[in-house]
Amino acid sequence: MQGENARCDILLRGGIVYDGTGAPGGCADIAITDERIVAIGELDNWQAGMVVNVEGLCVAPAFIDIHTHSDFSLLHHPEQLSMVYQGIGTQVMGNCGLGVAQTDASPRFQQEQRWLKPYGVEVDWNRFEEHLKRVEDQGVGTNIIFLCAHGTLRKKVMHFDQRAPTAEELAAMQREVAVCMEAGAWGFSTGLEYVPGCYADTQELIELAKVAAEYGGFYATHLRSEGDQLIESVAEAIQIAEQAELSLQLSHHKAEGHRNWGKVHQTLQMVSDAIQRGLDVMLDVYPYTAYQTSMAVACLPSWVLSGEPKEVVERLRDPDIRLRILQEMRERHDDWETAIIGSVPGNRALQGLSVAQAAAEAGQSPEEFVLDLLLQEGLFVSVACFNLSEEDLRTVLRYPLTMIGSDGVGYDPAKMNAERPHPRCYGTFPRVLRHYVREESLLTLEEAIFKMTGLPAARLRLTDRGILQPGAYADIVVFDYARITDRATFREPHQLAEGVVHLLLNGRWVLRDGHHTGARAGKVLRKDKQTKPTNSHITSLGSE
Secondary structure, three states: OOOOOOEEEEEEEEEEEOOOOOOOOEEEEEEEEOOEEEEEEOOOOOEEEEEEEOOOOEEEEOEEEOOEOHHHOOOOOOOOHHHHOOOEEEEEEOOOOOOHHHOOOOHHHHHHHHHHHHHOOOOOOOOHHHHHHHHHHHOOOOEEEEOEEHHHHHHHHHOOOOOOOOHHHHHHHHHHHHHHHHOOOOEEEEEOOOOOHHHOOHHHHHHHHHHHHHOOOEEEEEOOOOOOOHHHHHHHHHHHHHHHOOOEEEOOOOOOOHHHOOHHHHHHHHHHHHHHOOOOEEEEEOOOOOEEEEHHHHHOOHHHHOOOHHHHHHHHHOHHHHHHHHHHHHHHOOOHHHEEEOOOOOOHHHOOOEHHHHHHHHOOOHHHHHHHHHHHOOOOOEEEEOOOOHHHHHHHHHOOOEEEOOOEOOOOOOOOOOOOOOOHHHHHHHHHHHHHHHHOOOOOHHHHHHHHOHHHHHHHOOOOOOOOOOOOEOOEEEEOOOOOEOOOOOOOOOOOOEOEEEEEEOOEEEEEOOEEOOOOOOOEOOOOOOOOOOOHHHHHHHOO
C-alpha cells in the first residue's frame, strides 16, 4: 500500500509522532482507514478522503486513564467532556472497590442510588452484563474498561456485616467475581479504607483475587491505609498478589499526613523487591498534593463508620457517643485550615470554604461543625485534604512503573457545575505535561506519554491501543505541546483543559480543532479470557 494508489480515509500529515513506547518523537504521517491505523511514515504519495495538517503538533496514542470513577456519570453524561478535553481515549472504572455496574435497585445500594438519582438515572439493571449493555446501547464518549469491585459485591452478599464470610458467602462472592470476569471485567479492585471493604481480612481477598487470576485479571487496590499504616498496607497488597498469583496495581499511591511523608521511598523499595522476586507490580498517581474523599471517611474515627449509613447517623446523634467522637477527633486532627469542603448538595454556599472558616462562621469548633454538617447532609459531603508532600509526589511520579490515573469522574461543566469536584477530573493529564514536563523537566515528553499510554496498555495487556503502529485502533490525540495546560483549580474546578487540538477514537473525530463533535465514538471493551477458568477455588470453597 506504499505505492501511488495507496488510499486511506484520514491522513494526519506532518506531526511529531510519539508512538507510546517511550521512544523519542519523530516527524511522520499517519494513515487511517475505518477504525484502524494502516500506515505510519513518509506517506507523500497517499491519497485520502481527508488530509489534516498537524505540522508542529504532537501526535500520540489517546491517553489511557488507568484509574477513574466515571461509572458514576456515564449514564447521564456519556460524552465525558472533562475527560476527552484532556486527550483521554480509554478509562478504567470500578476502582477502589466501588462498582456501579454491580449494584441493583435494592435498599442496600441506597448510597449509590443517591449519587445517580439527582441526574435522572434509575438503577434498572441487576447484573454486571446488563449495565455494560446499557452503556453500550446509549453510546459513550471514551472507551470503557470495567473492573470487578470488591466492596460492592461484598455489600451484595453480606450487606454491611463486620465479620468474616461463611463458606457459603465466600463462595457467593467468588461466583460474583466469576460473573464479572465472564462478562468482560479486566480485574478485581478493592477499597480497603471504605465500608464494607475494610471488613475483609487478607485471606478473603486472596481467595477472591484467585478467581480474577484464573481469567488473567489484575488486582488494583486502594490500600487499607495510605497514612500511618502505609507500609503494612503495601505489604498486605503484595502478599495478596503473590498468593493469588496475579498482577498488582497500587492505586493513587501517596503518604497522607506530615508524619508519614517520605514513606514512599520505603514502599517503592518494597515494590522493587517484589518485582525482583518475579511479581508484576505497577502504581498510579495523580499530580496534586490534595486528595478528595468522603468527609465522614476523612474526619471520623474508623469505628464510627461501622455498619449501614443510618447506623452511623444514629451514633452521631447519640450524646454520649458524640462526646467520645469529638474527643478522638480533637486528638487526631489539627489541620482544619487545610481541609476544604467539597460538594454539599444541601448547602452549596459552604463549598470551597475550609472547615476552620466554615466552623468559625457558624460559631462552632471544627469538630462540632463537621458532625452537625454530616448529620444535616446524611453523610453526603466531600472534603479535599491538603496534606500530601510535593516531594513524595515527584518521587512516585518518577518511578519507572508509575502510570498516570486521575481518580476522577467525567464531568459536564455546564450541567454538573453545582458540584465541587477535585480539579483532577478536568486537568490530570495536561497538568503532568504542562507542569512536570514542560516547566519542571521532571520527565521527558516521551516518558510522560509512555506513562499515559504504553505503560497502562501493558498493565491491561492491550496490544492494539496505547500505541501508534499499523493495525492498532486509531485512538489518537493531537496536542500543542507549547499550549497544553490544565485550567481547573480547587476554587474553580469546572474548567476544561486547553491544548488538545484533535482526538480520534476508533477512527472517529471526538475533538476536531479543539471543538467537541458530539460523537460518542468510544466502545465498551470486554476482556478476552486468556486462560480457561477451572473454577477450582469456587468449587472447593463452596463445598466446605
